[in-house]
Amino acid sequence: MNFIFVRRLVLIKVGEFYAPGKIIFGPGGLSQVGVEAERLGSKTLIVLGRSAMKKSGALDRLTHLLIENNLEYVIYKNVPSDPTVEIIDTGTGLARKEKCNLIIALGGGSVLDTGKAISAMVTNEGSVADYQEIEGKGRKFQHKPIPFIAIPTTSGTGSEATRNAVITNTKLGLKKSIRDLCLIPEVALVDPELTLSLPPHITAISGGDALTQCIESYLGKKSQEITDALAMHAIGLVGKSLVKAVKEGKNLEARKDMAMAALLSGLCLSNSGLGTAHALSHPLGVYYKIPHGLSCAVLLPYVMEYNQPVVTKKLAKIAECLGENISSLSETEAAQRAVEKVKEILTAVGIKENLFGWKIEEEDFPKLIKGAKGGSLDNNPRDTSDEDLIELLYKMTGLY
Ligand SMILES: [Fe+2]
Incomplete structure (x- = not known):
């Protein structure tokens, strides 16, 4: 009797997972900030x-709480949404001048990203623009x-758990x-x-971001078992509590679910991409x-539909996670x-099916496509050509 041993090539991905x-x-939990700050520094930039x-x-x-724990502090305020290179460089200058050895950011994703970028630039030379993921730089x-302590006040970007900060480079017209x-x-x-006092619209779009992060990381090419588990749990929390958090802002249980979903979405995107x-x-x-x-x-929903042929099973699982x-x-x-359920949730929180009101011009599509190139696009489960991007832009702009 002859035995034929067939060596099967099994594609097993090796995953890596990093967390704060x-x-x-x-x-x-805010009551613990003084003790944490004292452990990590003596003078902080807030x-x-x-x-x-x-x-x-x-x-x-x-x-x-900082004073109670013998810390000095300096405040860098009025950080706008979509922080620019100039905002980071100015904050870095202040932190250096004041000899701060700790950064604490209290705010939404833009504020956290600013704090994160300043914490790195204090010890590294040049402008933050030199470190952006721009081709050739x-x-x-x-x-x-x-050290950096991130305290989110919205439930969306998950920046408190991620390894990146998004910065707008106005000179180059890029957000990288x-x-x-x-x-x-x-x-x-x-x-x-x-997050209890967040207005309904901000709650809705922040939650939409968290949901997108979980679903994109779960479907993405770099998805892995640890983040899949976190993403599925977080998608369930969004399904259970986003509408409630938007309609009953003071509902702490719903706010807690959304804060957890956002935190998990950060862990997912940071380790498995978008x-x-x-x-x-x-x-x-x-x-x-x-x-x-x-x-x-x-x-x-348009991207989920586009991806459906290659991730049907995972999308079915998302429907289950959403109840x-x-x-x-x-x-x-x-x-x-799953696609229909996501649409239902988004409609219930007041997010329209397209951005027609923003008057996006068809003639800008080429530069929008150019700006979309990079890591997130490469991680999408289904390869996305320029023609595919045009199709998606038509749908989401309502220009059809
Ligand atoms: Fe996001």
């Missing part, structure tokens, strides 16, 4: 957005950043990341109470100032159900 040094999660945190009393609580960080493992915050301090919705969202932010979460959310009963459906029907 410490994650503190839960209502009231990075803030506009005045919202001042009004809510969160800034007062933060400074009080992109210096590597030579020195470890100073700086990216390095050393950029992952030392501490991610997520206190859902800080996809075509994020790729197109960046140039839409640069050229039309469309809020990131909004463009991601509008693109999401749909798919037992009597075929895999293809279940996948389509």
Whole structure:
């Protein structure tokens, strides 16, 4: 009897997973900031957005806790959404001049990205523009950043858990990341109470961003078992609580679910990448100032539909995570159900099916496509040609 041994080539991906040094999660978690700060530094630069945190009393609580733990602080405020190279470089100059050895950012994704970038630039020479992922540029960080504590006040970008910061380069008309493992915050301090006063529209588009991040990382080429598990759990939380968080802003349980979903979405995207919705969202932010979460959310169902032929099984799983009963459906029907359910959730939170009102011009499509090229597009499960991008742009702009 002859035995024929057939060596099967099995494609097993090797995954790597990185997370913040410490994650503190839960209502009231802000009370731990003083102890954490004392452990990591003696003089801190507090990075803030506009005045919202001042009004809510969160800034007062933060400074009080720092003083109680013998820390000095300097405030860098009024960081706008979509921070520019100039905003980072100015903040870095202030942190160096004041000899800060710790950065604490309290705010939305833009504020966290600013704090993260400053923490790295304090110890590295040049402008942050030198380190952006721009073709032919992109210096590597030579020195470890100073410690960074990220305290999100929206539930969306997941920046508190990621290794990148998105920065607008106005000179080059680009929105590109700086990216390095050393950029992952030392501490991610997520206190859902800080999101209780977020207005419904911001809650909706931030949640849309978190959902897009989870789904894109779950479907992406670099998806892996650890982030798949996190993404599926987070998608379930969004399905359960996004509409509630938008309609009942003071519902702490719903806010907690969305804060967890956003944190998990950050862990997912940082380790497993994103996809075509994020790729197109960046140039839409640069050229039309469309809020990131909004463009991601509008693109999401179209990109899911586009990807369906290559990730049918995973889309069916998403339908299940979103609470749909798919037992009597075929895999293809279940996948389509996931797209419909995402549309239902987005409609329920007031996100329209296209961006027609933003008056996106057809003649700008070539530069939008050019701006979409890069890592996120490459990670999309189905290869996306320029013609495919044009098709998606027609759908999402409502120009059909
Ligand atoms: Fe995002």
